[in-house]
Amino acid sequence: MIASEIEACQYGDEQRKGRAVSDTNSSKRPTIYDLAELVGTSPTAVSSVLNGSWKKRRISQKLADRVLKAAQEHGYTVNIQASVLRRDRSNIVGMILPKYDNRFFGAMAEQFETRAREAGLFPVITCTQRDPALELQAAREMLSYQVDYLICTGATDPDQITDLCRAAGVKTLNLDLPGTKAPSILSDNFTAARDLTRVILDACERDFGGGAPLMFIGGRSDDHNTRERRHGFLEAHKERGISVPDHLMITNGYAPEKARETLLKMADVPNGIFVNSTITLEGVVFWLRSLAPERAAQIRYGSFDWDPFGALLPQNVGMVRQDVSALLDLTFRTMKDGTEGNTMQLVPCQLEMPTV
Amino acid sequence: MIASEIEACQYGDEQRKGRAVSDTNSSKRPTIYDLAELVGTSPTAVSSVLNGSWKKRRISQKLADRVLKAAQEHGYTVNIQASVLRRDRSNIVGMILPKYDNRFFGAMAEQFETRAREAGLFPVITCTQRDPALELQAAREMLSYQVDYLICTGATDPDQITDLCRAAGVKTLNLDLPGTKAPSILSDNFTAARDLTRVILDACERDFGGGAPLMFIGGRSDDHNTRERRHGFLEAHKERGISVPDHLMITNGYAPEKARETLLKMADVPNGIFVNSTITLEGVVFWLRSLAPERAAQIRYGSFDWDPFGALLPQNVGMVRQDVSALLDLTFRTMKDGTEGNTMQLVPCQLEMPTV
DNA sequence: CAATCATGCTCCATCGGTTGAGCAGAAGCT
């Protein structure tokens, strides 16, 4: 449509104060009022054409076309702030995530975004550095954004967040680590840990003879997943009648440096090591590098969580790969159901073995 | 403050239609109107106390305390949508990012969030899967959120985004990959690639004797960084009087499968390989695993971008580690300066060598 | 004692989009 075709303006320049016609060409973003003026119609008509409710509102195809064309030409984008402010639902889904520094959380973030978009929702992710204070701040921020739903991934204190959100009328879901006040979706840590432990025990038995307990390293003793994995670890030992002394169960955090220092200080590290995260594994392999080659060759380990390069390191005998797709399938299903309250769903993991 | 202390209400129940007193206890989020009613003051006073402008507006300490207490007790969080709608600046900074699946982008995302918060800004990140259409959609979405500034990381067509944003009066910055219409901040790809190539050539010379050209694999030939790295790669060869045949320069994308297939089909792969990204490296190491051990032992490689486990693989002789902190320092400085237009700043990389 | 100033608040328009209500004109029906 060219300028001369514009119909008689029903909306004068002074309709909205301070908004002169020349503003239309300025660097400010065009609004539905600008488009209405350009096309010669009402802001309501423009809004309904642009948000898809125009058929319901009996706007003619002809007017719709003209509005769409003008919107296209002027690079119109809706102001979400204004839109959400008026509507009762924002269609924004939030996710809080501890870190972006490993494949598991990275995949969670990417797939969450993809799925949210597919469902016509706007994803907003923020990472909280495993810091409870930041988690709470992030949750508040998400509420400020008027999220319709909040997914708390690997949160250290999910119940606190659930309470905060419930007070604001926002439902939450706990992913990867469970809470007691909202639905929780997590991997079957016990089974996967038991199976991984079996694999490491098998490798040690094959290469060095059996009977010796493995070492468990990484994680926090107050963390549900660590507890489950310790449980699976001990179960696999019990099956073979091997008892594990306390000093081999080390859960002093996920940080690589902690693991490395612990191993360096330790008098005799067992041949087999169960590493509770890829982040901890970084510390373990760093320690390994500091050993004499013949000593390093006497080590076998496996880790919870998968990494493509970690999987190729020589002494690695297996990695637990969490099923991100399945976790997110369940998450979105639960979100759509609107399920609330303390439920828990477990998703099986895959065990990735060396390909050689 | 307990209920009986509430002063005479100057704001009756009917002040804002449909908002009954009982609503205060419902699951809807409290607004400044609710707090005003509870405390017995005006919404303006509440707003100014909560956003910190109360001293300037001459609100008494006593009233401020009462408002803050009520806000605390009722879990008030500001409605950003409403706040941003009214203000001229949103304090929201957007970042678009190709992927979350490697350490470089993961670190970029984490540090961006941290720095933005430190600067009192709200970070919003979205990932675009290296898809130009998604990049544009993501940029539009960011405009919808009223971002004050948009950082385009590794965008395939940054100029298009700059145009879109400029039309909306939003400044942009190109990070990691340059554009021609906004400031660009990126690593010194040429120098780092040349140095890495030297290291790989040295390793090959030491282990297998010199004179043979390396292979370059990964990336896209239309991508600025790939061109710079090819340039540095060729420069290091030229220094030693080695010429590189065209069939050893392979830039058919970053995907691991592509690299693997190419290597599988290739008649005689050189001993030394320059791998243009950690994602491509996944394909290379996968191929390596399929070789006979004695053949695999004849390979040396280095890669652009760093990965903690990749660095420990036996044939790896060096990794270029981009300086994420420095890149983001410059980014935030440039953002604050308000610099516009086609400028380019280069940041040196670190070269990580095997520690053994 | 009047004039001036500082203090401590409130009023109201506003940001941009959405939505229920309503209105004019055309078409259809009896």
Next chain:
DNA sequence: AGCTTCTGCTCAACCGATGGAGCATGATTG
């Protein structure tokens, strides 16, 4: 012709926070 129904649109209130303007007080000054 008089009635209803349908079509195609517009009006105006509203979402929640913000900030300029303004209005009572009480204190200070000439």
